[in-house]
Amino acid sequence: MSRVEDIEYFSDTxxxxxLLQQLGYELFVVTNQSGVGRGYFSLENVYVIHKQLQNDLREFKLTAFKDFAICPHSPDDACECRKPSGKMITDLMEKHHINPDLSYMVGDKLIDAEAGMNAGIQGIIIRQSTTSDFPFFKTLLEFANSLKK
Ligand SMILES: [Zn+2]
Structure with missing residues (x-):
């Protein structure tokens, strides 16, 4: 996704x-953007998208994302940061003094959960079904509800 007009939210996202913020969680974005490395769009495009996300969150009276970690490399670059590497997550945890035991890495792909595991935090997959061993939920809201005590 490289255009602001393409941003869509699932209805309950x-x-x-x-709910996650009410439960005290800080939100971070950890994203592979290989389209940059492949030359499909620029890092500037990615920043514009992220800025729009922040604006959307504020518009919905939410706290903005605390920080973003972006891997702009293509798989051929063999970089250290691209998910399923945990490096972007460990860097964020170090920078913001995040407790890994109280954190989750949530994504719709196996590599997201694997990145969490590689960073020492619980990986969660959001999709209709999965054959992996990671916990999964059908929606982000279902996951958020599961955290309520
Ligand atoms: Zn990278």
């Missing part, structure tokens, strides 16, 4: 983010 913002509600899920709101």
């Amino acid at each position: 913002l509600k899920a983010l709101q």
Whole structure:
């Protein structure tokens, strides 16, 4: 995704983010953007998208994402940061003094959960079904609800 007008939210995603924040979680974005490395779009495009996400969150009375970690490399670059590497996550945890035991890496792909595992935090997959051993939920809201005590 490289265009602001292509941003779409699942109906209950913002509600899920709101619930996570009410539960005291800080939100981070950890993203592979190999389209940059492949020359499909620029890092500037990615920043524009992230800025829009921040604006959208504020518009919905949410706290903005605390930080973003971007891997702009293509798989051929053999970089250290590209998920499923845990490096982007460990860097964020170090920078913001995040407790790994109280954190989750949530994504819709196996590599997201694997990146969490590689960073020493619990990986969660959001999709309709999965054959992996990671815990999965059908929606982000379902996951957020599972954290309520
Ligand atoms: Zn990278």
